[in-house]
Amino acid sequence: MRIAQPSFSTRERILGVAEALFARHGFAGASLRQVTAAAKVNLAAVNYHFGSKESLIEEVFRRRLDELNRHRLAALAAVEATPGHALEDVLAAFIRPALEQSMDSAGGAAFVRVLARAYAEHDERLRKFLSDNYGHVLREFAAAFSRLLPGLDREELYWRLDIVAGALTYAMADFGMIKRRASTSEETHRELTAEHLIRFAAAGLRAPGPVANGEQRETGGAA
Amino acid sequence: MRIAQPSFSTRERILGVAEALFARHGFAGASLRQVTAAAKVNLAAVNYHFGSKESLIEEVFRRRLDELNRHRLAALAAVEATPGHALEDVLAAFIRPALEQSMDSAGGAAFVRVLARAYAEHDERLRKFLSDNYGHVLREFAAAFSRLLPGLDREELYWRLDIVAGALTYAMADFGMIKRRASTSEETHRELTAEHLIRFAAAGLRAPGPVANGEQRETGGAA
DNA sequence: GGGCCTGTCAAACGACCGTTTGAATGGTAG
């Protein structure tokens, strides 16, 4: 498993290797001994450069999340600057940077699994850290969506954006069981994923709002 | 943190507590000492009843997944037995049992986080185990959806079902950052989640298919 | 009764954990 690249500094090698190993084995499952061995640095280097394992984990997060947020907001700004932009364009600005990062060559693929794991761990500290950063971006996108979907109230929009974020997170981590075809390249696969997500999400966001008390469709009595 | 109920057998107490602790701290993060202490059983009981920690993890999985599959297939059968059933009914058969289990009182909530974690771990053994069970159910649902969406080819349908599964998984784990309101009960929240998911997914599944080579909508050139 | 199986228990095993220490290293400024 070649991970380390000797041309990078000790600090950067640790970050890259830690990202990969945290993704593969979890925060508790990947030890500093494994990390430092794979990065070909001394065991004490982690505590020297980062202070503790916990701080190393945070730094792994900050690096990638900042990058993702920058790309997303830049894409959103570009879209909003073009008059007559459509729902699909804003969705693309939200979805494409995430998928690109999730499949880039330099460990970004590992990071999304780290992210998914952090969600699953329900670690309140990391959760708050994520909410502080990610929440801000989400709110900007919510405003952009709101302008294109004037019929949707704020509550309903947030519900639907949350569903989009869920489907995207799932896709980023390559969780899917029926998708990946060996015959298609990573890049083609990413493009297909983006197109399907955008088309699906656009339809979902445009769905008619919840029916009021009157004529409700009958729901099967099963389960 | 009261978890154990003394009226259950040692084996069942271990399973329940392990599920909760694995969800909270991860497979590597939750130790057998924590599990056995919380379950008020001897440390050696895990190895006695399950053989190893790894086998305990598998058993935690099997128990809940079997239950979920049973509920889903029963709901699907009931829906399909009613003539004139709609897309929303099949979606409900897929979504509602999962959300119900994810919020039931006896540790089901913990399980979905365990499930999400297993996805994130990319552990091939667990992944195959999941694929063997879950894949079968997914195929049955795919057939049911296919009958209601005759215009969608098999490939396109699988893509969209994968998106639905992703959004559902995310919702089950209560990953969302903008949803939960303190003023609504768990049950109300679950019902709201189900309704939003079903409405969103129905619209997404009914979206027009991918445009052929001709008239393609222009996608913003950003990022 | 004696033999046997199931289940529980305290104690210990070696291995690995995150962190700390103090010495060695190498470049740079005075």
Place this chain on the structure above:
DNA sequence: CTACCATTCAAACGGTCGTTTGACAGGCCC
């Protein structure tokens, strides 16, 4: 050259890990 500082290193620290062991208790059949 000397003094200094950032960095690296091997070694060790106390602690927790999953697992194993052997003793012990109770129910059940012969």
